[in-house]
Amino acid sequence: MVSSMVTAGAVMGVIGVLFSIGLFYAARAFHVEEDERVELLTNMLPGANCGACGFSGCSGLAQALAAGRAQPTQCSVANSEQLAKIAEFLGVEAGPVERQVARVMCGGTSAKATQLAGYVGLEDCRAAHLIASGPKGCTYGCLGLGTCVQECPFDAMVLGPDGLPVVDESVCTGCGICVQVCPRGIMQLVSPEAPLTVRCVSPMAGKQVRAVCQAGCIACKICERVCDQDAIHVIDNLARVNEELCNGCGACVEKCPTHCLELTDGQVRVLEAV
Amino acid sequence: MRRRRMPGGVRTGEPPGPLGPILSLADPKRLILACAQPGHQLNPLVKKRERVVGGQRLAEPNGEGFPIYAPCAGTVTDVAPALSSTGDFVLAIFLENDGSGETAPALPGWDDPTDPTPEAIRLRALEAGIPDVARGGIALARSLAPTTPIQTVVLNGCTTEPLVQAERVLLHHEWETVLFGFRAAIRAIGAPEAIVALSVADRPLVGTLSQSLTERDAITIEILPDRYPQGLERYLLAALRGVDLPVGEDPATVGFAVFDVTTMHALGRALRDGQPFTHRVVTVAGDGVARPGNYRVPLGMPLGALMEAAGRQGTIRQLVWGGPLSGTAVASEEIGVCANTRAVLAYQQPVSFEVPTTDCIRCGRCIDVCPERLSPIYLARYAEHKRWDEAEAEGALLCSSCGACSYVCPTGRPLVQSIQLARYEILRQREAERASQPKEVAVP
Numbered sequence: 001m002v003s004s005m006v007t008a009g010a011v012m013g014v015i016g017v018l019f020s021i022g023l024f025y026a027a028r029a030f031h032v033e034e035d036e037r038v039e040l041l042t043n044m045l046p047g048a049n050c051g052a053c054g055f056s057g058c059s060g061l062a063q064a065l066a067a068g069r070a071q072p073t074q075c076s077v078a079n080s081e082q083l084a085k086i087a088e089f090l091g092v093e094a095g096p097v098e099r100q101v102a103r104v105m106c107g108g109t110s111a112k113a114t115q116l117a118g119y120v121g122l123e124d125c126r127a128a129h130l131i132a133s134g135p136k137g138c139t140y141g142c143l144g145l146g147t148c149v150q151e152c153p154f155d156a157m158v159l160g161p162d163g164l165p166v167v168d169e170s171v172c173t174g175c176g177i178c179v180q181v182c183p184r185g186i187m188q189l190v191s192p193e194a195p196l197t198v199r200c201v202s203p204m205a206g207k208q209v210r211a212v213c214q215a216g217c218i219a220c221k222i223c224e225r226v227c228d229q230d231a232i233h234v235i236d237n238l239a240r241v242n243e244e245l246c247n248g249c250g251a252c253v254e255k256c257p258t259h260c261l262e263l264t265d266g267q268v269r270v271l272e273a274v
Numbered sequence: 275m276r277r278r279r280m281p282g283g284v285r286t287g288e289p290p291g292p293l294g295p296i297l298s299l300a301d302p303k304r305l306i307l308a309c310a311q312p313g314h315q316l317n318p319l320v321k322k323r324e325r326v327v328g329g330q331r332l333a334e335p336n337g338e339g340f341p342i343y344a345p346c347a348g349t350v351t352d353v354a355p356a357l358s359s360t361g362d363f364v365l366a367i368f369l370e371n372d373g374s375g376e377t378a379p380a381l382p383g384w385d386d387p388t389d390p391t392p393e394a395i396r397l398r399a400l401e402a403g404i405p406d407v408a409r410g411g412i413a414l415a416r417s418l419a420p421t422t423p424i425q426t427v428v429l430n431g432c433t434t435e436p437l438v439q440a441e442r443v444l445l446h447h448e449w450e451t452v453l454f455g456f457r458a459a460i461r462a463i464g465a466p467e468a469i470v471a472l473s474v475a476d477r478p479l480v481g482t483l484s485q486s487l488t489e490r491d492a493i494t495i496e497i498l499p500d501r502y503p504q505g506l507e508r509y510l511l512a513a514l515r516g517v518d519l520p521v522g523e524d525p526a527t528v529g530f531a532v533f534d535v536t537t538m539h540a541l542g543r544a545l546r547d548g549q550p551f552t553h554r555v556v557t558v559a560g561d562g563v564a565r566p567g568n569y570r571v572p573l574g575m576p577l578g579a580l581m582e583a584a585g586r587q588g589t590i591r592q593l594v595w596g597g598p599l600s601g602t603a604v605a606s607e608e609i610g611v612c613a614n615t616r617a618v619l620a621y622q623q624p625v626s627f628e629v630p631t632t633d634c635i636r637c638g639r640c641i642d643v644c645p646e647r648l649s650p651i652y653l654a655r656y657a658e659h660k661r662w663d664e665a666e667a668e669g670a671l672l673c674s675s676c677g678a679c680s681y682v683c684p685t686g687r688p689l690v691q692s693i694q695l696a697r698y699e700i701l702r703q704r705e706a707e708r709a710s711q712p713k714e715v716a717v718p
Contacts, residue, residue, distance in 0.1 A: 116605035116606050116625075117603070118591075118607075119603040120624055121688050121691050122688050122691050122692060122695060124695060126695055126698055126699065127688075127691050127692070127694070127695040130601050130691075130694050130695065130698055131361075131603055131691075132359060132360060132361040132602055132603065133360065133361020133362065133605075133606050134361065134605075135605050137605075139357075139361050139362060139363065151660075180702075180706065183698075204355070204363065205355075207352075208355060208363065225371045227342075
């Protein structure tokens with residue numbers, strides 16, 4: 001009884017020793033030189049794996065950083081502290097970090113924008129856009145199927161009850177995924193401090209915009225006339241704001257006949273009501 | 275060269291024998307003539323409130339393109355952007371018919387297609403404003419002056435899709451005009467060989483056509499199976515001559531020139547009768563119209579007016595631009611008929627995805643009918659889960675959107691739409707990658 005236990009133990013022990021010797025040589029033979037900084041850098045990055053930097057996730061960017069092929073600021077998700085730490089670790093200048101948030105540049109809610117037809121098909125804005133530019137009267141307006149909301153890696157967006165997406169600017173990291181997936185180019189990255197937003201992207205003339213949407217920019221130029229800072233101009237049928245000159249006085253917002261201008265008061269918009 | 279049968283496809287179920295007549299319409303009250311052609315916009319020659327007569331030149335190309343003509347006499351009410359079938363707004367001429375029927379004098383014609391010189395044929399194709407419908411609407415004059423040597427010219431008479439008969443009726447009732455144009459096209463290109471490709475359903479035509487062909491013509495008639503999408507150039511050339519035309523390439527790259535029936539009919543009319551291209555035959559079908567059939571429609575006729583003319587009945591809830599398999603729904607009746615409008619289908623109930631989308635039952639019918647031998651269900655599934663790389667590896671970019679898979683799917687899944695989405699996304703990502711090439715910034 002005892003001897004069989006000893007034999008079994010001895011056999012297992014010998015097998016174990018043999019395998020460990022084998023593994024030892026295998027580890028030597030197949031050893032890969034790896035920059036140990038990559039792992040450290042991967043841990044320093046936010047770990048969202050959103051891919052907004054253009055590399056395959058955080059480890060991809062870490063490899064590029066370690067190899068000197070990328071700048072720390074290419075990560076739009078990390079805050080300035082994290083970036084400073086990474087820059088210090090790499091021994092490079094972090095450079096100025098400008099926080100950006102995504103904003104919805106369309107005010108065509110389901111009540112204000114004309115819907116030409118119904119849509120039956122894939123619940124994806126890109127798919128709807130491919131069918132005769134979607135069912136909306138305005139071919140530039142938000143389709144409201146929420147592809148940006150689905151694709152947001154940080155859950156910073158929801159689809160509002162009025163059919164337009166809403167961005168929680170306290171959560172938004174400015175990664176720009178929504179900008180990429182929107183087939184209409186309605187999502188735009190701006191500084192959260194930007195006081196004034198033009199919620200329309202249609203380059204159509206006023207008459208055509210009026211025909212399909214009550215909230216679009218009709219290029220009437222009233223905003224130009226009331227602005228005493230010379231900060232807003234209508235170019236190609238669309239009001240455009242010079243953010244450096246705009247002081248957020250709100251004179252244009254009051255006068256805008258279609259209310260396509262929106263004042264942010266320099267406050268970060270947080271989702272509460274929705 | 276071994277012929278290759280197209281794999282898959284769906285039977286069109288066209289009964290052999292004569293087709294109904296080409297129905298004519300009273301000229302509509304209003305016309306919306308788009309001034310956009312692939313790659314550029316035309317310069318309008320008329321202004322608001324100007325009076326024009328039928329056959330008058332309305333807009334001219336600046337560069338490569340072709341002019342457009344007024345289908346009827348009337349007054350220009352506006353020159354402004356109008357909705358197109360793709361959903362874009364393009365500059366258009368709005369014409370109000372005054373009913374006078376006044377027309378501009380026709381250009382001189384030729385009695386025989388071999389009379390005009392190749393140069394004269396190309397010039398007339400340009401002057402008559404004829405698009406090459408099969409080439410996405412570029413000027414036919416360009417297709418008639420190929421830059422690579424062309425061995426064979428093909429008349430594509432088997433663009434059959436269920437319900438769509440616009441091209442077949444032209445072949446049946448006005449084959450002389452089509453053949454006139456085709457002979458002229460062969461002459462302009464100077465190819466040694468020519469083929470008229472017909473579908474099995476049009477076998478009765480063979481006798482009529484071959485009687486009028488002479489030794490001098492060097493035209494052979496080929497019969498292809500009654501399957502959709504046999505008429506797509508890639509499958510057409512494989513079936514005729516075993517030639518492998520790569521996806522997305524022009525037939526000219528493999529020494530072929532393929533023309534569709536409408537284009538050849540327009541060329542025949544322009545050369546023989548001196549008439550510009552202002553009308554085309556459109557199949558109108560569906561339960562939304564009381565008198566379905568093949569109508570000769572002036573270009574620019576709004577779809578709504580066409581519905582009235584064909585006897586609108588009930589509430590039309592879905593309007594399809596093109597055939598039932600490859601067409602797309604349009605959102606407005608205020609779109610003018612274009613050169614590529616082969617059919618307009620009107621339905622009182624939306625016919626696509628009528629069945630609530632259930633899970634795939636894995637019957638494999640979509641795989642059976644795919645002429646490209648793809649697996650639509652896997653492509654659609656990758657698209658659904660946004661796995662674009664895998665969709666590309668499965669061949670999403672090879673899909674020609676013929677619609678056979680969606681047509682046969684018993685669970686009514688939007689297969690083509692998913693594949694189109696995958697293709698859109700793959701191409702967009704490629705574009706984005708190209709634009710951001712210097713993404714890897716060197717650290718100083």
